[in-house]
Amino acid sequence: MARILTMGEIMMRLTPPSHQRLVQTNDFHVYFGGAEANVAMNMSQFGHDASFLTALPANAMGEAAKRRLRTAGVNTTTIVDQGRRLGLYYVEAGYSVKPAEVIYDRADSSVWELAEADLDWEQLLAGVEVLHVSGITPALGPAMHNLTMTALKEAASRGVHVSFDCNFRAKLWSQEEAKASFEDILPYVDVCFIGHKDFVYLLGMDGDEAFSPEQLERFYEEAARTYNISLMASTHRTVESASSNSLTGYYYNGSELHASATHSFDLLERVGGGDSFASGILHGILQEDWEPKQIVEFATASSVLKHMVYGDSNQFDEAYVLQFVQNQENDVKR
Helix, strand or coil: CCEEEEECCCEEEEECHHHCCCCCCCCCEEEEECHHHHHHHHHHHCCCEEEEECEECCCHHHHHHHHHHHHCCCECCCCEECCCCCCEEEEECCECCECCEEEEECCCCHHHHHHHCCCCHHHHCCCCCEEEEECCCHHHCHHHHHHHHHHHHHHHHCCCEEEEECCCCCCCCCHHHHHHHHHHHHHHCCEEECCHHHHHHHCCCCCCCCCCHHHHHHHHHHHHHHHCCCEEEEEEEEEEECCEEEEEEEEECCCCEEECCCEEEECCCCCCHHHHHHHHHHHHHCCCCCCHHHHHHHHHHHHHHHCCCCCCCCCCCHHHHHHHHHCCCCCCCC
16 A cells, blocks of 8 residues: 655544534534544555644643544654644534534644744655645645645655645635635646635636536646646535535546546535545555546545544545445445
8 A cells, every 4th residue: 555644734623412502512522633634544544554744732632633643543753743732623513404613723733833843855755655735734824835835846856646635714714815825736736636616716717606517527627737737536515404415526537527426315424524535536546456437436435434423534444435335225234
C-alpha cells in the first residue's frame, strides 16, 4: 500500500446527545476530527501508511487527539508539539426538516503555529506518494495559505502527487478569498475533489445553477485544460430531509465522466461523508487494476457507510466496503 501524508487541523467535536440543542444540553459526545485528519484515518483503515502533519498543544488535550489518530493507525511522528490550544467545534445534529448547525471555536489554535515551524520537507515527504490537503487550511489566514503553497511546491518538486479537496467553508472566508487562493493552488494539483457548485460559485465558470452530469463533465474538461488536473471527483447529494439523503458519486479520469449508482438512505450523521468519498477515490486510484467505474462505486459506498456511524472518520475497511457494493440486499450478516 501507499505512503500518504495529509496536512491540516484536527479538532475536538462536541455534539449534544439525543438531538438536543446546544442551548439546552448539559452533556456532550466527544469526537476528534477534521477534513485532512479524517482522510488520514480513513486511508489507514484501507491499509495505507498514513501520516498527519499538524501542530498540537503539549498537554492532555493534544495527547487525546494523538491517541485518537494512533487508534486509527495514523503515524503521529509528523505532529509538531507547539501552541496553546486544541481547536473545538460544536455540532447540533439535524433531524427531519431541521438542519444541522456548526459553531467553530478554533481561533489561535495550535495549527496556526505550523506556519512558523521549521519543517523539514525532505524528511516529511521522503517516500510519500500522495500529499492530501484541503481548502480549509488556507482559509485560516494568509500565513496558512502560504504554508499550503509551500507544501504543494515541495511535493511537486519531489514528484509527490497532490490531492486537494476544495472544502469551501463560508464561515471561514468569502467566495472571493477562496477563488484567489484556489487559483494559486490548482495548478499544483493532480487529484481534485471539486463539485458543480465550486465551479459556478467559486471559480466563476459559466453554467447553470442546476446540477447535471453533462455540465459537470464540461466543467471537468475545462478545468483539466486550464489547470492541467488529470483526475477529478465529487458527489451530488439530494436532501429529502436532514435525516434522509440520496448520493451519487462522479469520477473524471481525464477523458470521461463515470457515475456510481445512486444510493438513497437514512443517516445518523453527515459529518465526514465527503472525506470518506475522497478517501475512497484515492484508495481506488492507488490500486493498479481498478477500473474507473469500480473506483467511483467504492468511493460512493465508502461515503454512504460513513453516514451510518457516529464520529468524523470512517470505520470500515476495504473488504467491508467492497461487500457493501456487491450486496445491497440488507440481509443480516451471519
